[in-house]
Every structure is written in C-alpha cells, then in structure tokens.
Amino acid sequence: MLHLTGVKVTHYSIMIKKLLSNILSQREEQRRAELYRNLIRREAKLGGQLFGPVPKGGRREFFCLDKNTWVWHEEWIDANRQHQARATRYDVRPNGILKAQNGQYQAVTPEEAKKLYEAAQLYTQRVKNELYSFAV
C-alpha cells in the first residue's frame, strides 16, 4: 500500500510538472506571438507615414504581412462626416500582383504595381533603419 501510494504521488507529481510546463510554455508562446504582432504594428504605423500626413480623424497603415503579402489600411471621415475604412491586401505572385478589396480580387495596374514597389522599398529601408537597427 505504501508502495502504491508512493507510485501515485510520483505519478501525480509528474502530471503536475507536465501541466505547469505546458502552461508556462503556452504563456511563453503567447508572449512571443504578442511581441511579433507588436513588431508588425510598429512597422504598420511607420509604413503609414511614408505617404505624407494623415488627415485629421483618419488613420493609415501600410505593412508587409509576410513575404507574399502587403497590406494597406486607410480610415477617413468623408464629406458627410461618416467614418470610412478600406483595407487592401496585395498578394504577390510569380506572375503578377492581385489586389483584394472587400473580398473581391483584381489584378493591379502596372502603374499601381510600380507605386507599390517603390513604397515597399522605402518601407523596408525605413523599418530596417529606424526600427531594427538597434535591435540585438
């Protein structure tokens, strides 16, 4: 009986350790995920400043979501004092760029593609110089 109790105690001890380990691991995972999102948020804010001042009451973000995706988000107050928002996602593919707005896809014009490329170059330069240049 004593032996069995000892086995049970050891068993419970291992379970609790595993449980704690999982919780800590999950928290660490969540912390790093949050950190990563914060990096993207900071990039997006900086990216939004590349195109000049944002009108009062508006908001603009431009960022690289991943190596194949660029996002433009704009909010503004229209002439009727109504809040408007538009999110544009650019999907970079080997044969061209697709633009997604309100769930609808369309190919970008050569002019827009060129502007996107120039903006992305400036964005990359500034993000590296201003956000990550002092990172360890």
Next chain:
Amino acid sequence: MNRQDNTIETLRTNAPGELVKHREYELDLAMPLLRQAVEASGVVLTHEFSPAAHYEEKVIQQVRPQTQTAIHREHQEGVTDMFLHRANEAVDAAFDGGEGNPLFDYDQKAA
C-alpha cells in the same frame, strides 16, 4: 540558426531578438518576390528606386534655404567688411594727415 528552419513558428519559441532577425529576413525575401511580380505585371524597372536618393532630395530641399541664408549672410558680412575696410582706410588717412592735429597728437597731450 539555419535559415531553412527560420519559420515564425520556430522563432516564436526562441529569443525575441530572433523575431527581429526573422522579420528582417522576411523583408529581404519579400522585396525580390515583389520585384519579380511587378516586372511580370509589365513594369520595366530600369531605374532602381533609391530611398537614399529620395532622402537626398529631401535633405537638399531642407538645406537649400539654409545655404541661401548663409550666402546672404556672408554677402551681408562681406558688405560690412567692405564698409569696415573703408572706415579703416578713412581712419588711416586721417592719421596720415593728422600731424599737427591736436586730436591725434596724443604724445603732445600726454606731455
């Protein structure tokens, strides 16, 4: 770290500094892919857009008025110098012709 294994999932369990490195790496990957896609869209990117050149132009725009101000100031100072020079010449001339003039005959006054 092996860049082949440099995925977000891997990095999320590593040091925060690795997240930044990954992010920079991702941007390095994104630009050539974007360039390829832009060229596939029919755009000929003969001229490499240079953010440095963009900044250079901005700097030139900011510096230009300062330079003009500096030139203007120098010109003003030049004019001032010219006046001072003329004044000195006048004073020198006055001294030259000052013999016998009690205003310039300090030795005589001191005596």
